Amino acid sequence: xxxxxxxxxxxxxxxxxxxxxxxxxxxxxxxxxxxxxxxxxxxxxxxxxxxxxxxxxxxxxxxxxxxxxxxxxxxxxxxxxxxxxxxxxxxxxxxxxxxxxxxxxxxxxxxxxxxxxxxxxxxxxxxxxxxxxxxxxxxxxxxxxxxxxxxxxxxxxxxxxxxxxxxxxxxxxxxxxxxxxxxxxx
Amino acid sequence: xxxxxxxxxxxxxxxxxxxxxxxxxxxxxxxxxxxxxxxxxxxxxxxxxxxxxxxxxxxxxxxxxxxxxxxxxxxxxxxxxxxxxxxxxxxxxxxxxxxxxxxxxxxxxxxxxxxxxxxxxxxxxxxxxxxxxxxxxxxxxxxxxxxxxxxxxxxxxxxxxxxxxxxxxxxxxxxxxxxxxxxxxxxxxxxxxxxxxxxxxxxxxxxxxxxxxxxxxxxxxxxxxxxxxxxxxxxxxxxxxxxxxxxxxxxxxxxxxxxxxxxxxxxxxxxxxxxxxxxxxxxxxxxxxxxxxxxxxxxxxxxxxxxxxxxxxxxxxxxxxxxxxxxxxxxxxxxxxxxxxxxxxxxxxxxxxxxxxxxxxxxxxx
Amino acid sequence: xxxxxxxxxxxxxxxxxxxxxxxxxxxxxxxxxxxxxxxxxxxxxxxxxxxxxxxxxxxxxxxxxxxxxxxxxxxxxxxxxxxxxxxxxxxxxxxxxxxx
Numbered sequence: 188x189x190x191x192x193x194x195x196x197x198x199x200x201x202x203x204x205x206x207x208x209x210x211x212x213x214x215x216x217x218x219x220x221x222x223x224x225x226x227x228x229x230x231x232x233x234x235x236x237x238x239x240x241x242x243x244x245x246x247x248x249x250x251x252x253x254x255x256x257x258x259x260x261x262x263x264x265x266x267x268x269x270x271x272x273x274x275x276x277x278x279x280x281x282x283x284x285x286x287x288x289x290x291x292x293x294x295x296x297x298x299x300x301x302x303x304x305x306x307x308x309x310x311x312x313x314x315x316x317x318x319x320x321x322x323x324x325x326x327x328x329x330x331x332x333x334x335x336x337x338x339x340x341x342x343x344x345x346x347x348x349x350x351x352x353x354x355x356x357x358x359x360x361x362x363x364x365x366x367x368x369x370x371x372x373x
Numbered sequence: 374x375x376x377x378x379x380x381x382x383x384x385x386x387x388x389x390x391x392x393x394x395x396x397x398x399x400x401x402x403x404x405x406x407x408x409x410x411x412x413x414x415x416x417x418x419x420x421x422x423x424x425x426x427x428x429x430x431x432x433x434x435x436x437x438x439x440x441x442x443x444x445x446x447x448x449x450x451x452x453x454x455x456x457x458x459x460x461x462x463x464x465x466x467x468x469x470x471x472x473x474x475x476x477x478x479x480x481x482x483x484x485x486x487x488x489x490x491x492x493x494x495x496x497x498x499x500x501x502x503x504x505x506x507x508x509x510x511x512x513x514x515x516x517x518x519x520x521x522x523x524x525x526x527x528x529x530x531x532x533x534x535x536x537x538x539x540x541x542x543x544x545x546x547x548x549x550x551x552x553x554x555x556x557x558x559x560x561x562x563x564x565x566x567x568x569x570x571x572x573x574x575x576x577x578x579x580x581x582x583x584x585x586x587x588x589x590x591x592x593x594x595x596x597x598x599x600x601x602x603x604x605x606x607x608x609x610x611x612x613x614x615x616x617x618x619x620x621x622x623x624x625x626x627x628x629x630x631x632x633x634x635x636x637x638x639x640x641x642x643x644x645x646x647x648x649x650x651x652x653x654x655x656x657x658x659x660x661x662x663x664x665x666x667x668x669x670x671x672x673x674x675x676x677x678x679x680x681x682x683x684x685x686x687x688x689x690x691x692x693x694x695x696x697x698x699x700x701x702x703x704x705x706x707x708x709x710x711x712x713x714x715x716x717x718x719x720x721x722x723x724x725x726x727x728x729x730x731x732x733x734x735x736x737x738x739x
Numbered sequence: 740x741x742x743x744x745x746x747x748x749x750x751x752x753x754x755x756x757x758x759x760x761x762x763x764x765x766x767x768x769x770x771x772x773x774x775x776x777x778x779x780x781x782x783x784x785x786x787x788x789x790x791x792x793x794x795x796x797x798x799x800x801x802x803x804x805x806x807x808x809x810x811x812x813x814x815x816x817x818x819x820x821x822x823x824x825x826x827x828x829x830x831x832x833x834x835x836x837x838x839x
Contacts, residue, residue, distance in 0.1 A: 195381075197740075204741050208749050215753055215776055219760030224768050225526055229452065231772050232519060234753075238779050239512075241749070244741060245790040247798055252508035254782075257805045260515025262775070262812045264545060267522055269816045270768060271538065273823050281830060283763055291762030299755030306747045322798060323504050324565050330795050331802070342806045349810035356817035 204244060211237035224270045232263045249324045379494065387500050391468055398650040399643045400430030402693060409697040434639070442635040445528060453527035457633070457640035460520025463513040464647035470506040471654045472568045474498035474664050475671045475681035498664075498678065499568060506567040507559060510655060511552050514610065517648065518544050524641070525629040536628025539708060540612060546715040547609035547616075550602050553723035557599040557730040558590055558659045571663030589662035595733040598726040600660050602719050607652040609715065612645065613696055615703040616711055653692035654685075661688050746787040754780035767819050767829040771812075778808050 210233060217230035235258045242251035283291075331339050404419075404427060411418025419426035444453060479494045503509060518541045525537020562570040577585040578593070590596045609616040630641045657663060664671075664681035671677035706714075753776060760773025782801045789797025819829050826833050 200741060204745065208745075211749065212752055212756070215756045218772055218776060219756060219764060219769065223449075224766060226449075226452065227769055227772060229519065229523060231775065234776065235779060236516075238753075238783055241746065241783055242786055245746065245786050247786050247789065247801075248503060248505050249508070250786060250798055250801055252505045252512045253802065253805060255512035256508065256515055257809055258775075258779070260512065260518070260548070261545070262809055264518055264522070264541060265812055265816055266768065266772065267526075268538070268541070269820060271522075271526060271534070273820065273829070281765055281832075283765055288763050291759055295755040295759035295762065298758060299752055302751035302755070303748050306744050306751065322795060324508070326795060327798060327802065330799055335799055335803075338803060342803055346806065346810050349813045353813040353817035356814070357820045 200244065203240065207237040207240040210234070211241070225267065228263060228266045228270060231266075232259050235259055235263070247322055249322055249327055383496065384500065387498065388469075391473070391500060392465070395465065395468055395647055395650060396643075398693075399646040400434065402646045402649070402697075403430045403433065405694065406697050406700075409694070410701045413698070413701040437636055437639040440635040442637065443632075445530070445632050447529035448632065449527040449529070452523050453632075454637070456520055456524035456527055457637045457644070458520075459523055460517065460644040461640050461647075462520075463517040464644040464651065467510050467513045467648075467651045468654060469500040470503060470509050470567055471651070471658055472497070472499040472502075472571055472663060473654070473682060473685050474678050475673065476568075477673050477675055477678040496678070497568070498682070502566065502568055505565050507555055507565050507570075510567075511548065511555075514648075515544075515548060517644075520641075520644065521629050524633065528629070528632040530632050533629050533631045536631070540629060543609055543612070543616065543711060543715070546712060547606045547719070550715060550719040550723045551606040551610055553720070554599040554603040554606065554726060555659060557596060557723075557726045560727065560730050560734060561590065561593075561596070567658055567663075571658060571665065574662040575665045585668070587662060587665065587667040589660065589665070589667075591660040593733075595726070595730045595738070596660065598722055598729065602723050602726065603660065604656060606715075606719060607656060608696070608699065609711070611649045611652050611696075613649065613700055615699070615706050649696055650689065650693065653689045653696065656692050657685065657688040661692075743787050743791045746783060750780045750783040750787070753777075753783070765830050765832060767822070767831050767834070770831060771815055771819070775808065775812070778804060 214230040214234040214237070218227045218234065221227050221230070236255060239251040239254040239259075242248070242254060282288075407429065408418045408426065419429040422428040422432050444450060476495050476497045479496050501509075521540045521544075522537050525533040525535075525540075528534075558570060559565055562573040564570065564573075574587075574589050576588045578588050580586050586592050591600050630638055633641060664685040666680060666684045669680075671681050757773045757775075757777035757780060760776065761770050764770055764773070782804055785797040785801045785804075787797075789795065789801075822834055823829050
């Protein structure tokens with residue numbers, strides 16, 4: 188009875204993996220192929236959410252929650268805001284040159300193929316004993332405030348600098364436009 | 374970790390029970406809201422359909438189903454159709470990490486020709502007892518913005534758009550103070566797991582070394598600021614009056630769901646009430662002792678479990694009534710005042726409270 | 740247990756999609772979103788290795804990458820707003836002056 192349940196769990200894990208891997212890839216393709224930036228941003232949210240599920244499968248529940256909070260809850264909302272406020276969905280995007288398109292698709296496809304080939308060819312990692320470890324917020328916190336305290340403080344300074352920089356950039360732009368409003372209208 | 378068929382079945386039972394309870398919140402709350410507003414405004418309210426108008430919600434639901442489902446010509450069809458589902462998803466899933474009763478021991482017994490619960494098994498009345506519980510709540514709650522934004526944008530209507538932008542700005546701003554005030558509680562509990570938060574609140578502390586007071590967070594002086602900030606942010610987060618700018622009918626027709634009709638509108642409606650119920654459950658869990666019954670030690674049996682569930686439901690119902698009460702008592706604020714309040718008052722207050730709790734913990738008062 | 744290579748392959752595919760987006764699109768916001776996708780692909784690799792080696796360092800790195808991605812998104816979008824206010828477009832080909 189126990190082995191049946193274990194098998195069931197294993198099968199469930201695989202189903203979850205393939206479903207969310209498919210979700211991540213399909214929505215990532217929508218991001219780069221769809222002409223409408225709002226649809227792209229919403230698809231990216233779905234893709235990032237699928238990646239959060241991957242983190243859960245990799246026993247990193249804390250990071251999974253963080254991924255959804257930071258990426259889906261903050262960064263992507265910012266993207267959507269900017270797209271909607273600038274009304275970008277109505278602006279037609281000019282096409283890139285065909286040669287650039289071809290090279291872009293070809294290079295990235297070749298890159299993906301090479302990566303997949305080498306990852307599956309040199310599958311040395313599976314030979315390592317699998318480690319079953321579950322990270323708690325406490326473990327990550329202890330590590331952050333002991334070994335990584337200096338980078339942690341630097342990141343907080345970086346975030347402060349980013350806030351000031353973003354305010355300055357967008358605020359000055361608005362002020363500048365108000366000053367040179369006549370110039371632009373001509 | 375033990376994991377077998379019994380676990381799967383128990384989990385399924387828990388999911389079904391919680392989902393049924395949550396789905397029933399909407400019709401009950403609609404009735405409470407309409408009768409409650411009538412009570413506050415000194416008028417009868419809906420009293421024709423069934424005793425005390427109790428069946429009014431069923432009539433409303435029937436009306437929603439029978440209405441024509443309209444998709445505006447200028448709308449983005451896909452996103453317009455998916456938006457209500459986006460909105461409903463976080464409302465339905467967040468409750469999964471909230472404990473709703475005292476764990477009890479299932480004794481070994483013979484049933485259906487096989488031995489169930491071999492060696493006894495603890496029944497944890499929470500769907501997913503994960504070690505980052507509160508983070509999951511905030512993660513899923515932050516996804517709620519997308520339903521609103523997608524609806525507002527896809528409707529291709531300026532009132533919807535304004536409602537969506539206002540709602541999302543408001544939700545993002547107040548999420549910060551919500552999370553920061555919850556951190557005070559988590560500091561005291563020393564865990565992100567919501568069951569640990571509740572266990573920490575069982576028992577008593579003695580006022581003046583004499584009067585026993587339940588050890589709920591709301592009774593400890595270090596948490597008062599956090600409690601106020603959390604409750605006010607919860608109002609803003611669920612878009613309730615006095616903070617309902619997303620659908621301020623005097624200014625924006627009906628905000629982000631102006632163009633919606635029929636069941637799609639009903640889904641938004643349900644999502645709103647479910648989010649409210651989840652928020653109430655969260656307030657109860659973090660500050661009001663969860664399922665803890667004051668001055669009574671619940672035994673670890675089925676009876677104790679039932680009593681604790683009743684206590685939890687009663688507390689949630691009280692908080693929900695406060696939501697209704699506030700809605701019909703306090704007028705709507707202005708939008709700029711709301712944002713100023715969020716960033717310049719509640720956010721600093723939440724930070725100050727974290728400091729206070731940290732000092733309390735350092736002095737071993739908590 | 741899902742083999743670690745599958746996660747690496749998924750990450751490689753996502754990274755390639757991100758590269759493709761950066762190379763073939765002209766809309767600045769879409770390019771920016773492709774970069775976010777690439778960052779996330781790298782994050783997945785970090786977490787997968789962290790799991791395989793049973794060490795926390797990979798996850799700590801992801802923590803820092805997320806914080807920096809948030810800062811980068813704020814500044815980057817501010818630049819796009821500024822660009823849009825000056826040029827009424829966010830086509831990256833139009834942003835060809837070092838100063839305006």
